[in-house]
Amino acid sequence: MQDVNDIVRKINPPMVEGDHDYGTVTDKISDITLKKRTPFGWFIGFGISFMVAQLLLFTTLYLVTNGVGIWANNQPVGWAFPIINFVWWIGIGHAGTLISAILLLLNQKWRTSINRFAEAMTLFAVACAGLFPILHTGRPWLAYWLLPYPNTMGMWPQFRSPLMWDVFAVSTYATVSLLFWYVGLIPDIATLRDRAKNKWFKYAYGLLSWGWRGSARHWHRYEIAYLLLAGLSTPLVLSVHSIVSLDFSVAQLPGWHATIFPPYFVAGAIFAGFAMVLILTIPLRVWYNMKDLITDTHLIYMGKVMLATGLIVCYGYAMEAFFAWYSAAEYEVFMMYNRMFEGPYWWSYWLLILCNGISIQFLWFKRFRESPFWLFIISIVVSIGMWLERFVIIITSLQRDFLPSSWGMYSPTIFDWTMYIGTIGFFFALIFLFVRMLPVISIFEVRTLLPQAEVKRKGEEH
Amino acid sequence: MKDNIYGLMAEFDSSTELVEAAEKVRDAGYTKTDAFSPFPIHEMDEALGIKRSILSYLVFGGGITGLLLGLGLQYYTHVIDYPIIVGGRPHFSLPAFVPPMYELTILLASFTAVFGMLLLNGLPKPYHPVFNVPRFNLASREKFFLLIESADPRFDYPETKEFMESLDAQEVFIVDE
Numbered sequence: 001m002q003d004v005n006d007i008v009r010k011i012n013p014p015m016v017e018g019d020h021d022y023g024t025v026t027d028k029i030s031d032i033t034l035k036k037r038t039p040f041g042w043f044i045g046f047g048i049s050f051m052v053a054q055l056l057l058f059t060t061l062y063l064v065t066n067g068v069g070i071w072a073n074n075q076p077v078g079w080a081f082p083i084i085n086f087v088w089w090i091g092i093g094h095a096g097t098l099i100s101a102i103l104l105l106l107n108q109k110w111r112t113s114i115n116r117f118a119e120a121m122t123l124f125a126v127a128c129a130g131l132f133p134i135l136h137t138g139r140p141w142l143a144y145w146l147l148p149y150p151n152t153m154g155m156w157p158q159f160r161s162p163l164m165w166d167v168f169a170v171s172t173y174a175t176v177s178l179l180f181w182y183v184g185l186i187p188d189i190a191t192l193r194d195r196a197k198n199k200w201f202k203y204a205y206g207l208l209s210w211g212w213r214g215s216a217r218h219w220h221r222y223e224i225a226y227l228l229l230a231g232l233s234t235p236l237v238l239s240v241h242s243i244v245s246l247d248f249s250v251a252q253l254p255g256w257h258a259t260i261f262p263p264y265f266v267a268g269a270i271f272a273g274f275a276m277v278l279i280l281t282i283p284l285r286v287w288y289n290m291k292d293l294i295t296d297t298h299l300i301y302m303g304k305v306m307l308a309t310g311l312i313v314c315y316g317y318a319m320e321a322f323f324a325w326y327s328a329a330e331y332e333v334f335m336m337y338n339r340m341f342e343g344p345y346w347w348s349y350w351l352l353i354l355c356n357g358i359s360i361q362f363l364w365f366k367r368f369r370e371s372p373f374w375l376f377i378i379s380i381v382v383s384i385g386m387w388l389e390r391f392v393i394i395i396t397s398l399q400r401d402f403l404p405s406s407w408g409m410y411s412p413t414i415f416d417w418t419m420y421i422g423t424i425g426f427f428f429a430l431i432f433l434f435v436r437m438l439p440v441i442s443i444f445e446v447r448t449l450l451p452q453a454e455v456k457r458k459g460e461e462h
Numbered sequence: 463m464k465d466n467i468y469g470l471m472a473e474f475d476s477s478t479e480l481v482e483a484a485e486k487v488r489d490a491g492y493t494k495t496d497a498f499s500p501f502p503i504h505e506m507d508e509a510l511g512i513k514r515s516i517l518s519y520l521v522f523g524g525g526i527t528g529l530l531l532g533l534g535l536q537y538y539t540h541v542i543d544y545p546i547i548v549g550g551r552p553h554f555s556l557p558a559f560v561p562p563m564y565e566l567t568i569l570l571a572s573f574t575a576v577f578g579m580l581l582l583n584g585l586p587k588p589y590h591p592v593f594n595v596p597r598f599n600l601a602s603r604e605k606f607f608l609l610i611e612s613a614d615p616r617f618d619y620p621e622t623k624e625f626m627e628s629l630d631a632q633e634v635f636i637v638d639e
Contacts, residue, residue: 021604022500022603022604023604026500026603026604148539154544155544156539156540156543156544157539158548159536159539159540159558159559159562160540160548160549160551160559164562165561165562165565168561168562168566169561169565172565172566172569175569176568176569176572179572179573179575179576180572182576183576183579187501187602190602191500191602191603194599194600194601194602194603195599195602195603206588210585210586210587211585211586211587211588211590212585213498213590213592213593213601214498214499214601214602215496216497216498216499216503216506216507216510216512217496217510217512217583218583218585219499219501219502219503219506220506220507220512220515221582222502222579222583223502224517225517225521225575225576225579228517228518228521228571229572229575229576232525232568232571232572232575233572235564236568239561239565239568243561444500444501444502445501447501448501448502452476452477453477453501453503454477455478455481455505456478
C-alpha cells in the first residue's frame with residue numbers, strides 16, 4: 001500500500017504540504033499583511049529598491065527638461081533602449097497572465113499558490129513598460145494625442161500603423177490585468193476585513209471588498225466571471241506580444257521583416273516572465289516561510305515551463321538564421337552574417353545564445369531543476385538573455401541597413417542606463433509594497449486545494 | 463417580538479455538511495435561502511437550486527459592442543471624416559483594422575464580466591443584515607453558514623428554527639434586521 005501511495009504522490013504531488021486546515025492557511029497568508037511586524041529585511045529591500053527607483057525619477061525630470069537628446073537614440077538607430085526596455089518589461093508581464101488565465105483554463109492546480117503575485121508582477125511590469133513609449137514620445141504631456149478623440153486639429157490617429165495597434169493592445173492589457181487581479185482579490189480582501197483589528201484597516205478593506213459576504217449566489221456568478229476573464233485574457237495575452245512583434249515585422253527592414261516574429265515573441269515573453277516569477281518566488285518563500293504553500297513541486301514545474309518555452313525561442317533563433325539564408329535576399333543574408341560574425345555587435349549575439357540557449361540546457365537534469373539555487377541563477381541569466389535578444393534584434397538590424405552611407409554605431413549614454421535601472425528599482429519597490437499590503441497568495445483558492453474542501457456524499461467513493 | 467428578524471442562520475463545520483443541509487432545506491420547500499462559504503462550492507448550485515446566471519450572455523453582448531465600436535471608430539475616422547491614402551492601401555483597409563477591433567472586443571467584454579458580476583450580485587453593499595451575526599466573520603475563514611430568510615412564504619418562527627436545529631448544525635442564530 002505504501003508503494004501505491006508513493007506512486008500517486010509522484011504523479012499527483014500535493015500542492016499544499018504540511019498539516020493545514022482552512023483556518024491555518026487563512027492565518028498564515030493573512031498574518032503577513034495583518035499581524036506580523038514588518039521584517040527588518042523588508043525595510044532593507046524596499047529601501048534599496050526605492051533608492052534605485054529615484055534614478056528613474058531624476059532621469060525623467062532631466063528628460064522632460066532637456067528632451068530625448070540625452071539618450072543615444074540617433075540615426076540610424078532611432079529605436080534603441082526605450083523600445084528594448086518596453087518589449088523586455090511587457091514580455092515579463094506575460095507569464096503572470098499565462099499563470100492566471102491559461103493554466104486556469106487547463107485546470108492546472110499548481111497555479112493557485114503563485115497566481116496572485118504573478119498577476120501583481122504583470123501589473124507592475126506593464127507599468128514599467130508603459131513608461132518607455134510615453135517618455136520616448138519626447139513630450140509625454142501630449143501622450144494623449146495617441147488616443148482617438150475629436151480635436152481642434154481635425155486629425156485622427158493612423159489605425160493602419162502597428163504603433164497604434166500597440167496603444168490599444170497595451171492599454172487593454174493593462175486594464176484587463178488590473179481587473180483580473182482585483183476580482184481575484186475581492187474575497188481575500190473580505191477575509192482581511194473580517195480579521196483586521198485596526199479600525200482604519202477594517203474600513204479600508206471593507207471598502208475595497210465591496211461588501212463581499214461569500215454568498216453561494218455570488219460565488220456562482222463570481223466563478224462564471226472569473227472563468228470568462230480567463231478565457232478573454234488568454235487570446236489577449238497572445239495578441240499583445242504578437243502586436244508588439246508586428247511593430248518590427250511590419251517594417252521592411254532586414255532582421256525585422258519575418259513572419260516567425262509573433263509566435264517567437266510570445267514564447268520569449270513567457271520564457272522571460274517565468275524567469276522573473278522564479279526570481280521573485282524563490283526568496284519570497286524562504287523569507288516568509290512559505291515552503292508548504294509554494295512547494296518544491298511548483299519550482300520544478302516552473303523550471304520545466306522555462307525549458308519548454310526556451311526551446312521554442314531557440315527554434316526561433318534557428319529559423320531566423322535559416323530564413324535569412326533561404327530567402328536568398330542579399331540584404332537578409334548580409335544582416336544575419338553581420339549580426340553573427342562580421343558586425344561590431346557580434347558578441348551580443350553569442351552572449352544571447354549562451355544566456356538563452358545554453359544555460360537552459362541544465363534544466364534537463366533533475367539536479368539543477370530541483371535546486372532552488374540553480375533555478376535562481378538560471379533565471380537571472382535568462383532575464384539578461386531576453387534583454388540581449390531585444391538588443392540584438394533592434395540594434396544590429398538598424399545599425400547596418402540598406403545603404404552603407406547611412407550605417408552607424410550605437411552606444412547608450414548614462415541616461416539610457418539610469419532610466420532602465422531605475423525602472424527595475426521601481427518594479428521591485430512596487431513588489432515590496434504589494435507583499436506588505438495585500439495577501440500574496442490567493443487564500444480562498446488555496447482553501448479549495450485542501451482535501452477537506454471536497455464535498456463527499458454518503459455512499460459515494462472517491 | 464420576533465417580527466423584525468431578517469432570517470435564521472445555521473453554522474456548519476464542513477462543506478459536505480453544508481451541502482447536505484442545503485438539500486434538505488430545498489426539499490422542505492424553502493426558496494428564499496442562501497449559503498455562505500469561504501470558497502466556492504460547485505455542489506451548492508444544485509443543492510440550493512441556483513439557476514445559471516445570464517452573465518455569459520451579457521459578456522457576449524459586451525464583446526460584440528466592442529467589436530462594432532472598433533469597426534465604427536476606424537470606419538468613421540478613415541473613410542468618412544478624414545479619408546487619406548496611406549501606404550497605397552484603400553480607405554477601408556479591414557485587415558489593418560482588425561487589431562484595434564479585437565482589443566476593444568476583449569476590453570468591453572472584460573468590463574462587462576467584472577462589473578456585470580458585481581452589479582448582478584448587488585454589490586457594493588457595505589451593510590447587510592447577515593453581518594449582524596457575530597460569528598459570521600468566520601464565513602470568510604473556515605465556517606459554513608446556511609440562511610433562510612423570514613421573507614420566505616414557508617417561514618414560521620418557532621417551526622423553522624426547530625427544523626434548522628434538526629439539520630445537525632453547530633448552532634442556529636437569529637439574524638436581526
